[in-house]
Amino acid sequence: MVVAVSMPVYGASKDENSSSDVIKVRVAGTADYEPYTYVDEDDNITGYDIEVIKAIDELAPEIECEYSYTQWDTLLPGLDADKFDVVSNQLGETDERKEMYLYPKYPFLFAGSAVISTADDPMDSFEDLKGKKVDAIVGSSFTTQMEQYLDENPDAFTLEYLDGTLPQMLDEIVNGRVDATVNDPSAAYSKAQVAGIEDRLHISDDIYNGGFSYFLFAKTDKGQQIADIFDKYLPELYYNGTLSELAKKYLGSDSGVTSMAENGFFTEDTLEDFQANEK
Template identity: 30%
Template structure:
């Protein structure tokens, strides 16, 4: 079973949903092509809905990227929503664009319109923590994952009774009613108290009103980074075997562009760039 985190969990945790103006970073490819992945110079025979080629992107000199801009810590504006566009996804795709020898150009879009924007050629790729699913893979091309997040069971720091999912049997957990974590807790015999999101769930664990809560590791890492004093009283007791993997999303048929992005990600992973970006936002390497 693949565990997919709820998209609202980090928004509830963060509590910042500032409306963001579109940030357009226009530019051209660097004069030097040393270390840059090169595309074919042949004229493509791409037709409508047949995807993008690396050569098309490099000829344009820009990689146009769909992202929300209001989804901390992945894609958001610094300084309470008034600063520059930043975040884990933004930094990673910017580093990828540099490897391709093009400039990143961001198109900020609401999540509900994100895939329509990709379908309508408004942008070349989505960088917004899109989880890989079979349904999406049938319609879009995905890069290799740049973030991997298993589920975690969070308990009080002094708890020694919960050491596996099976040991949740007879325990109480706090979970969002519509989440897959609610189902996972129930399936393992827990008595589940429904809550509105992560902030409420973790507060109940802190207060000793429930024994545990289950969520994705990215949510836990983001919260513990921002609230270290509160996190000191809690710990991760269990990490699930299954993980949610997020990847850059392209129009179907963008094979050579995806291959070039994968090569760029491999280089960024090998030279430590991905780990460094990850540590900046999460205090841990979530890239693999």
């Protein structure tokens, strides 16, 4: 399968005298999942997820990253087709993905989902969705969450599958084609602001299915090498405050970073303590 990348590849040039053993890492995200992965006004890919990788790249002499973007539905096939080495788009852990792709040891954010509906008919819980038509993006981890809920609560609501994007889904909600969805609250609010529809939407404060966000790698020897390098440097970004700074800048809060310790990762007080316990 050929994956069409929308724009030129962007790379961070390192010292020309760098070792020839430096691993070239092809990074891909999507262009429209702000504030996590998106394209800015200068046509550069950025966002919290991408900037974390750039920070790892700055620390790690073993790698040199180049960045491109593509559509959501070609992101994982790009790993399959050896178009990319690592992909990022707030990817959670699922059994199906674990069979096909390589997860690193450490996540870079703890995030959750919220019910998104209209301001005229606000809904705050899965129970509020009873009898409603609920939008679900094909292949999304949020869709998996809703499908799992329906496995336990048959006929609670009807899923309407959308082979599209989050902005399209929000448009369907405000225009009455569906009643609600379940998705990332930060991303939804950011997209609603861009579209000028934030006042027409209700985004619940209740967070469901909190989970870790990971970068995904191809299940190859090269993929394992890169994952090991990411795992080597990501803890340093946590302990030196870089992850918190990036979260505050792009997400408006670092609660998703500090919550990682509350949920079992980076529980030591210092990097030195963490490294000592890892040995």
